[in-house]
Amino acid sequence: MAKKVRKSKPKTTTKGNTFKLSKQNKIILGSLLMLFSIALFFSFVSFYFTWQDDQSLLTQFADRNKEAQNLLNKFGAGVSHFFMYKGFGLASLIFPFLLFTTGLYMFLSMQKQGLLKKWVWGLLFVIWISIALGFFAEAQPLLGGLVGYEMNDFLQDYTGKIGVFLLLLFGLIFILVRLFNITPDGIAQYFKQKSTSLASEFEQKSTQENTINSEKEEEAPVIIDTYTHKKDIPSLKKEESPDSFEITPPVAEELAIEVEKVVEETEETDNIANKLVDDFGEFDPTLELGNYKFPTMELLDAHGVSGGITINQEELEENKNKIVDTLKNYKIGIAQIKATIGPTVTLYEIVPEAGVRISKIKNLEDDIALSLAALGIRIIAPIPGKGTIGIEVPNKNATIVSMRSVIASSKFQKAEMQLPIAFGKTISNETFVVDLAKMPHLLMAGATGQGKSVGLNAVLTSLLYKKHPAEVKFILVDPKKVELSIYNKIERHFLAKLPDSEEAIITDNAKVINTLNSLCIEMDNRYELLKHAMVRNIKEYNEKFKSRKLNPNDGHKFLPYIVLVIDEFADLIMTAGKEVETPIARLAQLARAIGIHLIIATQRPSVNVITGIIKANFPARIAFRVTSKIDSRTILDTQGADQLIGRGDMLYTQGNDVTRIQCAFVDTPEVAKITEYIGSQRAYPEAHELPEYVGDDSGTSIDYDIADRDAMFRDAAEVIVTAQQGSASLIQRKLKLGYNRAGRIVDQLEAAGIVGPFEGSKARQVLVPDLVALDQLLKNEGS
Numbered sequence: 001m002a003k004k005v006r007k008s009k010p011k012t013t014t015k016g017n018t019f020k021l022s023k024q025n026k027i028i029l030g031s032l033l034m035l036f037s038i039a040l041f042f043s044f045v046s047f048y049f050t051w052q053d054d055q056s057l058l059t060q061f062a063d064r065n066k067e068a069q070n071l072l073n074k075f076g077a078g079v080s081h082f083f084m085y086k087g088f089g090l091a092s093l094i095f096p097f098l099l100f101t102t103g104l105y106m107f108l109s110m111q112k113q114g115l116l117k118k119w120v121w122g123l124l125f126v127i128w129i130s131i132a133l134g135f136f137a138e139a140q141p142l143l144g145g146l147v148g149y150e151m152n153d154f155l156q157d158y159t160g161k162i163g164v165f166l167l168l169l170f171g172l173i174f175i176l177v178r179l180f181n182i183t184p185d186g187i188a189q190y191f192k193q194k195s196t197s198l199a200s201e202f203e204q205k206s207t208q209e210n211t212i213n214s215e216k217e218e219e220a221p222v223i224i225d226t227y228t229h230k231k232d233i234p235s236l237k238k239e240e241s242p243d244s245f246e247i248t249p250p251v252a253e254e255l256a257i258e259v260e261k262v263v264e265e266t267e268e269t270d271n272i273a274n275k276l277v278d279d280f281g282e283f284d285p286t287l288e289l290g291n292y293k294f295p296t297m298e299l300l301d302a303h304g305v306s307g308g309i310t311i312n313q314e315e316l317e318e319n320k321n322k323i324v325d326t327l328k329n330y331k332i333g334i335a336q337i338k339a340t341i342g343p344t345v346t347l348y349e350i351v352p353e354a355g356v357r358i359s360k361i362k363n364l365e366d367d368i369a370l371s372l373a374a375l376g377i378r379i380i381a382p383i384p385g386k387g388t389i390g391i392e393v394p395n396k397n398a399t400i401v402s403m404r405s406v407i408a409s410s411k412f413q414k415a416e417m418q419l420p421i422a423f424g425k426t427i428s429n430e431t432f433v434v435d436l437a438k439m440p441h442l443l444m445a446g447a448t449g450q451g452k453s454v455g456l457n458a459v460l461t462s463l464l465y466k467k468h469p470a471e472v473k474f475i476l477v478d479p480k481k482v483e484l485s486i487y488n489k490i491e492r493h494f495l496a497k498l499p500d501s502e503e504a505i506i507t508d509n510a511k512v513i514n515t516l517n518s519l520c521i522e523m524d525n526r527y528e529l530l531k532h533a534m535v536r537n538i539k540e541y542n543e544k545f546k547s548r549k550l551n552p553n554d555g556h557k558f559l560p561y562i563v564l565v566i567d568e569f570a571d572l573i574m575t576a577g578k579e580v581e582t583p584i585a586r587l588a589q590l591a592r593a594i595g596i597h598l599i600i601a602t603q604r605p606s607v608n609v610i611t612g613i614i615k616a617n618f619p620a621r622i623a624f625r626v627t628s629k630i631d632s633r634t635i636l637d638t639q640g641a642d643q644l645i646g647r648g649d650m651l652y653t654q655g656n657d658v659t660r661i662q663c664a665f666v667d668t669p670e671v672a673k674i675t676e677y678i679g680s681q682r683a684y685p686e687a688h689e690l691p692e693y694v695g696d697d698s699g700t701s702i703d704y705d706i707a708d709r710d711a712m713f714r715d716a717a718e719v720i721v722t723a724q725q726g727s728a729s730l731i732q733r734k735l736k737l738g739y740n741r742a743g744r745i746v747d748q749l750e751a752a753g754i755v756g757p758f759e760g761s762k763a764r765q766v767l768v769p770d771l772v773a774l775d776q777l778l779k780n781e782g783s
């Protein structure tokens with residue numbers, strides 16, 4: 001990981017409009033500015049003494065024989081002439097100071113907030129001084145420069161000398177009040193303070209004198225009354241002692257309170273993260289395959305469709321008449337009729353005459369369909385949110401919606417989604433794009449030969465066109481063994497698999513169970529990471545990781561989305577039943593936040609395949625044509641899928657609304673070309689590895705044979721003894737093992753007498769004090 005960090009090239013990054021420099025560049029630029037400002041300062045100062053001599057030189061810069069008197073020679077003479085003579089005169093001296101400060105800010109990487117203020121005030125000063133000098137030292141135009149002279153000239157033309165004077169005075173007041181915070185109150189306060197301090201000084205002096213006097217008086221002889229024997233205490237007693245002198249504090253009103261600005265402390269982790277981002281730029285997960293090229297549009301076929309949909313006027317008229325006549329038979333008058341032509345069906349929207357109840361039309365749905373005598377008619381009464389009645393009539397010549405056209409659509413290209421999928425086109429010919437991450441899982445059903453596999457390919461193709469291999473991984477389950485095998489070529493780019501499996505595409509049902517359980521472990525691990533990172537979902541987690549706020553040494557890493565595709569779910573449920581259903585249900589319930597999404601396709605949408613628990617967790621569903629109304633209800637909870645015309649004609653629902661879509665068509669050779677294109681590029685060393693899962697049948701008996709011990713047994717024992725903490729998660733982390741395997745090793749450690757028995761939530765006690773004792777124990781065991 002550290003390697004990757006070092007590799008990340010950009011020293012400067014542009015993020016939005018902010019321009020960030022690396023620390024080294026700041027030092028370089030800062031020192032350049034400081035040195036330049038010093039050069040400017042010297043040339044400006046020497047300009048005052050040399051300008052007359054150098055004036056003739058200004059037109060002869062190219063002549064190398066001529067030398068200027070300015071300390072910085074021709075450069076100094078030229079720049080100074082520009083700034084001082086043609087510019088602001090003496091006030092130009094402020095520029096080197098501003099530049100020097102800017103350089104210093106950069107050099108020390110200080111916060112930039114105060115700098116802008118300095119520049120604004122600096123420029124105001126420059127203008128004010130230049131005008132003021134132009135006004136008061138009219139005889140010496142060099143002091144105010146050309147700007148000062150011209151501005152004075154201009155202002156005097158309009159306001160006269162007095163006007164300019166008043167304007168200058170106002171400028172001075174403005175600067176004094178705003179910049180130095182000098183107010184009449186402040187001045188009064190200042191004099192008051194002065195007078196009080198003078199008074200107290202005076203008092204102090206007089207106190208000193210008093211004490212001297214009293215000392216003197218104390219020395220005076222005490223006169224004792226011979227009659228009363230009372231000491232005649234000198235009159236001093238009656239006088240107030242100087243100690244009782246009261247200093248009246250200034251009245252609160254007169255005190256101007258100055259509020260110190262609270263400087264917000266920034267969190268240290270942020271600082272470190274910001275520094276890392278400054279130095280290395282944001283973490284780029286795609287860097288390892290930095291040269292990866294997304295598949296091009298040429299790989300997809302247009303399927304003979306060049307333009308949009310052709311409108312067959314005759315057909316439109318014919319269908320309209322049929323609808324009007326049919327409805328007339330049922331005594332339903334039509335006030336208005338409108339047609340929207342889609343790729344496979346045309347939607348006729350009808351506004352019935354006033355007084356016709358929509359429920360009447362709804363009841364006649366089947367009869368109307370029969371009268372229209374066409375396959376695939378669907379009546380929507382009323383169209384949700386419109387109050388019209390829709391009758392979908394299939395076009396005589398359906399237009400194929402090519403994958404190329406939907407991928408090329410700006411809706412898909414501009415989609416700012418996490419996992420955008422272009423399914424096809426709606427009835428109004430709009431490209432239909434949805435976010436798989438929002439679904440968050442998808443159920444697809446349809447009778448055989450109606451377009452499921454094409455639909456799955458459309459989903460996968462959409463993701464391949466939009467996502468980098470670092471961002472998404474697929475787990476493909478294909479019991480039919482042939483449908484998804486073309487994706488083998490992108491194994492090391494886009495596929496994820498179990499550690500020891502050879503094939504990345506899973507065709508064996510037993511392996512599916514292991515994979516699903518492994519995904520559950522991955523889910524738990526990811527939740528653990530999210531918890532430590534204190535974020536709620538994968539998007540926030542990855543953003544935090546990219547901005548280098550999460551330390552890879554704590555196990556944090558960039559998390560790709562994982563999309564699990566199961567092509568024939570019915571087959572799986574029939575053979576594995578609960579063993580498959582339980583992890584699927586768990587994943588479906590919990591995996592959405594951590595970026596694991598399921599796509600399940602099935603031919604047989606019966607209730608024992610799509611069980612209640614699965615349905616409850618798959619709100620997004622797609623139905624291709626099915627054979628019965630019951631099947632349609634099983635998938636969509638409504639009928640309609642039985643009236644589709646097949647060949648990619650589908651209904652999509654994500655909650656209540658049902659949308660009719662013509663699925664985009666992508667043929668197997670096209671997919672092969674895409675996978676070939678991706679597969680021929682540089683890849684990761686191997687497919688993305690899922691956590692290891694060892695099935696329960698491997699047994700967890702406590703009587704382990706020494707020979708049956710796990711290969712990592714000794715390493716695990718050393719980890720446990722060194723840390724003196726008997727926990728499976730420690731082994732898991734340190735040795736990068738799956739949860740189950742680590743659990744099994746802990747059992748073996750218990751059997752070997754290295755750790756104590758299970759103690760509930762507490763870690764097990766470690767019975768071996770150190771590595772020497774462990775070595776001894778294992779040696780004795782062997783002998």
Ligand SMILES: Nc1ncnc2c1ncn2[C@@H]1O[C@H](COP(=O)(O)OP(=O)(O)OP(=O)(O)O)[C@@H](O)[C@H]1O
Nearest residue numbers: 447448449450451452453454455647648663664665
């Ligand atoms: N979107 C589409 N546009 C045009 N034709 C399509 C579309 N989808 C499918 N078809 C046609 O239907 C045929 C069967 O499609 P597909 O192989 O996807 O069916 P399926 O439902 O997966 O069948 P099975 O379950 O037997 O595998 C395709 O070969 C193609 O000719």
